[in-house]
Amino acid sequence: MSTRRETVRQALTGSTGFRSAQDLYADLRAEGSKIGLTTVYRALQALSDSGEVDVLRTDDGEAVYRACDSEQHHHHLVCRKCSTAVEIEGPAVEKWAAEVGAKHGFTGVTHTVEVFGTCGDCSKA
Amino acid sequence: MSTRRETVRQALTGSTGFRSAQDLYADLRAEGSKIGLTTVYRALQALSDSGEVDVLRTDDGEAVYRACDSEQHHHHLVCRKCSTAVEIEGPAVEKWAAEVGAKHGFTGVTHTVEVFGTCGDCSKA
DNA sequence: GGAGAAAATGAAAATGATTGTCAAAAAAGA
DNA sequence: TCTTTTTTGACAATCATTTTCATTTTCTCC
Ligand SMILES: [Zn+2]
Ligand SMILES: [Zn+2]
Ligand SMILES: [Zn+2]
Ligand SMILES: [Zn+2]
Numbered sequence A, B: 001m002s003t004r005r006e007t008v009r010q011a012l013t014g015s016t017g018f019r020s021a022q023d024l025y026a027d028l029r030a031e032g033s034k035i036g037l038t039t040v041y042r043a044l045q046a047l048s049d050s051g052e053v054d055v056l057r058t059d060d061g062e063a064v065y066r067a068c069d070s071e072q073h074h075h076h077l078v079c080r081k082c083s084t085a086v087e088i089e090g091p092a093v094e095k096w097a098a099e100v101g102a103k104h105g106f107t108g109v110t111h112t113v114e115v116f117g118t119c120g121d122c123s124k125a
Numbered sequence C: 001g002g003a004g005a006a007a008a009t010g011a012a013a014a015t016g017a018t019t020g021t022c023a024a025a026a027a028a029g030a
Numbered sequence D: 001t002c003t004t005t006t007t008t009g010a011c012a013a014t015c016a017t018t019t020t021c022a023t024t025t026t027c028t029c030c
Helices: A002-012 A021-030 A037-049 A091-101 A120-124 B004-012 B021-030 B035-048 B091-103 B119-125
Strands: A054-057 A063-066 A075-079 A086-087 A107-118 B054-057 B063-066 B075-079 B087-089 B107-118
Touching: A002 A037, A021 A037, A021 A054, A037 A054, A037 B054, A054 A075, A054 A107, A091 A107, A091 B107, A107 B091, B004 B021, B004 B035, B021 B035, B021 B063, B021 B087, B035 B054, B035 B063, B054 B075, B091 B107
Parallel strands: A075 A107, B075 B107
Antiparallel strands: A054 A063, A075 A086, A107 B107, B054 B063, B075 B087
């Protein structure tokens, strides 16, 4: 249990939205940490592999991470402006995805589902 | 109506799966075209902007494109191995996404939904 | 058809996120 | 403490994508 990995985890937990590796690195450095960029990437990789954090890609392909409350399978409602996210569930979607996959003879069916919009706070500005 | 853009469009139409810019460029050069990589990128950008082709991101962040039959909003069932894709629809998902967005006070709600798996042909190998 | 303006093209350089390398520093074990 | 293993971080290398910019190809008007 490296302390670095813990540092990154906490930096993520401190945010309600999705954050990029570069973002987190800048924040950590700004608050005095001597952590290296490579280490931030490695920590996020590990956290992501172990399922402790969720990852998604922004429109321009950048990977962003989030330490979600739920350990179970879920999806996100993400604000386009501030990147704040709400964890959401959709049983109907789960079933639909599995069925449509099976219907076309696909195996090992998985899915990615993300909902985007502008959150209440950002809508006012 | 540049002939280059048409060339790229046809290269895409010739494939049933999602293709990357680099892929298409390699193919076009292989078949004798003198097209430049920059032009392929520009053509795909334009086709994507005008909604003529669909775009999605692979796990490693690479953008891949597809010239779909349907002009209407739809989603895809994509093979993880060969990238072949089937156009699918899910009215229930559309409604669910809009509702969950509204319920949390989000405006301008959109969504991305993709289903992945191994297609029948690839499953045999 | 031809001259000049405007748009399209592509080679090469620049960008920017992510990954690889490798030697130093820290942690774990004996 | 001494040795071995793991973690770390500066730096270089990758690689898709974007910018630049000069050249070529269209368009427009005569
Ligand atoms: Zn999540
Ligand atoms: Zn799901
Ligand atoms: Zn499509
Ligand atoms: Zn939809």
